[in-house]
Amino acid sequence: MTHAHAPLAVVGGGLAGLIAAATLARGGREVHLFEGSRLGGRGRSEWMGEFAVNLGPHALYVQGLARRALLDLGVSIRGGRPPLSTLGLVEGELHPLPFTPMAAASTPLLTAGERFALARWVAGLALLRPESLRGRSVSQWLAPLAPRVRRVLGALVRVSTYCADLERFDAGAAAAQLQRALHGVLYLDGGWQSLVDGLRSRCEALGVVIHEHAAVRRVEGGLVTTDAGELGVSGAVLAVSPKVAHKLTGHPRLAEALDRATPVRAACLDLVLRGDVDPARRFALGVDRPVYVSEHSSVARFGPPGFTVVHAAVYGGQDVHGGTDPGLLRNELEEAMDLLYGDWRARQVHDRFLPAMTVAHDLPRPGEPRCPGRLAADLWVAGDWVQGEHLLLDAAVESALAAAAGLLARKAVA
Ligand SMILES: Cc1cc2nc3c(=O)[nH]c(=O)nc-3n(C[C@H](O)[C@H](O)[C@H](O)COP(=O)(O)OP(=O)(O)OC[C@H]3O[C@@H](n4cnc5c(N)ncnc54)[C@H](O)[C@@H]3O)c2cc1C
Known part of the structure; x- marks a missing residue:
């Protein structure tokens, strides 16, 4: 990229992009953050009536890198730990x-x-x-x-x-x-939206220029192009999927990464129920099937009292049922709910079915490195598909911090 004293761009306003932007701004750089829709990406929560419910079950690892990075940036983290006692679903029994x-x-x-x-x-x-x-x-x-x-x-x-x-x-x-x-893990008060909101405030306080609903079309030759125009930059972090990163740059490492990527998927059923559920049945995992059901609201607040937020998921999502009929996934989730909470349908206030969520864009496979974060001294990628020691959000944060450190170090040398 050519503009040595120009600002830095972060493309993608999910949690990785927000953390990269805040870290760069804290390092003294002028930063523009471009987000194609609204901030938060897969880490945002959406309103179901009066309840801020995550897009599928989300838990923050207590010992994870993300929690440390968020605390370091001054983002407050409030919530509770789910119970350890877990039921196993085996051949239709608990x-x-x-x-x-x-x-x-x-x-x-x-x-x-x-x-x-x-x-x-x-x-x-x-x-x-x-x-x-x-x-x-x-x-x-x-x-x-x-x-x-x-x-x-x-x-x-x-x-x-x-x-x-x-x-x-x-x-x-x-x-x-x-x-x-x-x-252990934490379920968060207000859902993961609380992290998005905390990071947005931090970015704003540090002077990051946030462009929401501003999809980037191209990152090339020191220019970031959106429908609204061009910005000359001295470096960029692409905190988007490998597919989008490839589309924006055409970089050959990304073509390779995209070709080899093994995404981790899930089908999710997010529910708000009236009343409480049996405390002995708050958490269940399939033993013979890749199923998860957990009640999140006894340890974290998502809305008014007197209601229960339950997340159910099929790990692997469409990969589990051969990839075609979302109805099969929904049936599997409803059967697990029937087994745990027989009367849940009568108590259902809101439901949201997400049959094809991408939990991580790439999985660490034996003997195959994932995509490197550094594509060039002034061009980095960040996300849960980038090579590193961690998984899930922690991987996204690990690569976001590495990208920010790489770009800041460049300034120090220049
Ligand atoms: C169902 C589910 C459950 C999960 N549970 C957990 C969990 O329990 N624990 C955990 O640690 N992790 C979990 N994860 C993973 C975690 O949510 C993600 O790793 C993390 O949110 C990824 O953040 P990101 O910023 O890298 O990517 P994203 O959140 O995908 O953000 C990318 C952003 O880029 C934007 N964008 C795309 N194209 C453009 C463009 N051209 N221009 C500008 N912006 C663009 C998108 O709109 C999006 O906002 C879960 C994920 C899912 C889906």
């Missing part, structure tokens, strides 16, 4: 999942020997070096365990990583995420 000592002692899902093997595996997890597993798949990693222990661990891997494709998922990345998950 049983305790052995994730707490009491449940482990009573669950019929495992024999005494299998419970011991599981407890030993979980105890070993904390001491494991995830790097030692890089290049192997999760399936290979779990292969020595008994099939029923593997099944239970499959549910644990899915809920911690969102990934249902254990054959193509790098065991090192999964192990690192499982270690972080052991420290």
Whole structure:
């Protein structure tokens, strides 16, 4: 890019773009943030009546990089931890999942020997070096365990990583995420919109020029082009999907990344119900199916009291049912709801079905690096598809911080 003293551009106003913009502005640069619709991306919450409900279930990792970065930028994070006690959905029945000592002692899902093997595996997890597993798949990693222990661990891997494709998922990345998950997650008051709003305020206070509803058409030769005109820039962070980043720049690394990407998908059913749900049935995971149901509102506030916000999801989404009929996914979600909360339909106030959500644009696969964040000294990409140590939002934040550091370091050298 040519304009050495020109501002920097961040394209994409999701959480990664907002964090990149705030970090660059805090580093003393003039920053323009371009967002094609409204700020927040997949991290925003949408109103369902009086309730600010996330687009599918969202949990912030207590030990994750995103939480640290948000706190460092002065964004307040309020919410609560979901219960550890979890039910397992197996062949149309509910049983305790052995994730707490009491449940482990009573669950019929495992024999005494299998419970011991599981407890030993979980105890070993904390001491494991995830790097030692890089290049192997999760399936290979779990292969020595008994099939029923593997099944239970499959549910644990899915809920911690969102990934249902254990054959193509790098065991090192999964192990690192499982270690972080052991420290718990937070459901946030006001949904993840509270993070979007906090970051917007921070960006505004730092002087970031925010262009909302301003889709970028091209980033090339030191120019960012939108329908409203052109801006000369000295560098850019593309905090968008690999497809959009490729369309904007035509960069060959992005064509390659797009070609190889294995997206992580989910189908989600977001519900607001009148009244409370049985406290013993707040959280359930499929053991023989990649299903998740969790009530989020007992530990975080999304709207007025007296109502319950429940998120249900099928990990893998359309990949699970061969990719065609969203009705099959909805049936699967409703069947899980029927099993947990028989009368939920009579109490339903709002529902939103999202059959094809992209949770992450690329999965860490064994032996295959993801797209590098640095495409050139003045051109970086950020998102949950960029190479790094983390997953999900933490990966998006990791690459956003790396991009900001790279562009700021360039100024220091110049
Ligand atoms: C159902 C679901 C559940 C999830 N649960 C969790 C979870 O529990 N924990 C966790 O850590 N992560 C979770 N994630 C992942 C997390 O939401 C994402 O990793 C994170 O929000 C990605 O942020 P981003 O800014 O990189 O991308 P996005 O949020 O996708 O933002 C990209 C932005 O770019 C904008 N844009 C696109 N094209 C252009 C253009 N041409 N010009 C300008 N702007 C453009 C888009 O409008 C969008 O706002 C979940 C995701 C989903 C979908």
